[in-house]
Amino acid sequence: MIRNQWYAVLPSKAVKKGGILSARRLGIDLAFFRTEDGIPGCVADQCTHRGAALSKGKVKGGCIKCPFHGLEFETDGRCRFIPANGISSKEDISRYNVRHYPVREANGILCIWYGDNDLAAGEPPFFGGYIDDTYAYSEIEDHWNSHYSRSIENQLDVVHLPFVHYNTIGKGNKTLVNGPKVIVEGISITTSANNAVDSGQKPKSAEECHINPTFVQFKFPNIWMNNISEKIKVMIYFAPVDNENTILYIRFYCKLSKIRIFNKIVAYFGKFGNRMIERQDKRVVETQIPGASALKSDEKLIPGDRPVVEYRRIREALKREAGQM
Ligand code: FES
Ligand SMILES: [Fe+2]
Missing domain, CATH: 2.102.10.10 (Rieske [2Fe-2S] iron-sulphur domain)
Structure with a gap:
């Protein structure tokens, strides 16, 4: 931690x-x-x-x-x-x-x-500017048998989409990873998937890619948002239980309508979608060895892992700042 x-x-x-x-x-x-x-x-x-x-x-x-x-x-x-x-x-x-x-x-x-x-000072990070009280939300929780660094990295991983989520959010066999573009600002990492169907073309470099209107943003130490659209967001906070366990609290935010009860109903059903997706992730992330991730490790990374590398880099820098390394 x-x-x-x-x-x-x-x-x-x-x-x-x-x-x-x-x-x-x-x-x-x-x-x-x-x-x-x-x-x-x-x-x-x-x-x-x-x-x-x-x-x-x-x-x-x-x-x-x-x-x-x-x-x-x-x-x-x-x-x-x-x-x-x-x-x-x-x-x-x-x-x-x-x-x-x-x-x-x-x-x-x-x-x-x-x-x-x-x-202890300041306010905990949040996604002010994206999420406010005008949204209705639903929340589910799930216990993952994994270190929180692994469950966070999974939410920054654009490479896994066509495999883990082949029949849901990763449909379409877009296995070729362009970029991805990654923007680091202080304690926040922003990226978005620019994956494509592989027809033999070379993947685009990160510089040739951009952040899409649908993007994900992570803020240290443990909150993440998927900006699906201006009116729909998914937000997760990863509560570290200990080195082997994390509880994910997953929120579906909605403000599709001016009628709050309508937004509440959409958010209510949205949580079932969230459940389906996170269970696909959980099945694989829980198997990762070693439990916690690290900047220096034996993993053989690929260019598409760049957001994960940025996460590890900042994590290490913050630990150093706190006198832990
Ligand atoms: S009052 Fe707490 S143990 Fe005695
Ligand atoms: Fe996933």
């Missing part, structure tokens, strides 16, 4: 007001909770007192309360109360503070900061 990043990890609706959700993310067992006022929190799911899972407790007065001996922790992990010591206790209890993960919530997604809490 790349440190010092905001990771989209859960849909907002998964953590109800006054509720707790236990979830493993980024290789850590976490307790997500939401105060009665709606403020989300995320702490390590292990009480500092004697190790019980805080996710088995309850939310009380803006705190998560351990089920074992009732220690209470605020959304920033601060221990507020130790019942056994009594309300009259004036003792400094900061040593009981639990590790917390800063949370940001926007666009119906809960994001956590993974890394040095003191560096």
Whole structure:
């Protein structure tokens, strides 16, 4: 995992007001909770007192309360109360503070900061300018038995389309890969498929290709969008569970009509299409060895893999920046 990043990890609706959700993310067992006022929190799911899972407790007065001996922790992990010591206790209890993960919530997604809490700043990346509240959306989730780098690379891979999706989005036997054109801007990678039927012509270079109106864009560390048209988008956030598992949250966004309920109905049916496509990908991506990808590896890449190479290059640069290499 790349440190010092905001990771989209859960849909907002998964953590109800006054509720707790236990979830493993980024290789850590976490307790997500939401105060009665709606403020989300995320702490390590292990009480500092004697190790019980805080996710088995309850939310009380803006705190998560351990089920074992009732220690209470605020959304920033601060221990507020130790019942056994009594309300009259004036003792400094900061040593009981639990590790917390800063949370940001926007666009119906809960994001956590993974890394040095003191560096948590800014807003998590999103596709502002493409997606806003005027769209209706549906969301499905699926658990992939793969490292998140592999599931992300798959969404930047234009070469696999006529093979993995031969009977769906890759129909037409367009096996020859022109380009693809890749545009890198900061933490974002944009590309689009320019594949063609192979009639013996030479593939076009990336320079001869352009980004189509239908394109895909990825933003580090873990969100991706397929701009199918101005009015239809598919968006995925890849929540890393640990080194072997990723949960894909896949949204179908629609604003074909001014009538919201119509858009909602289209989005509802769109999710079945998304399911069919992602299952085609999942079947193959789960078999990739080694589990995680790397810039330097034994893989023998081809020119069509350029978006994947860019992904690996930036990933490595961000890790270096975070002092991980
Ligand atoms: S283990 Fe949590 S209060 Fe004792
Ligand atoms: Fe695919």
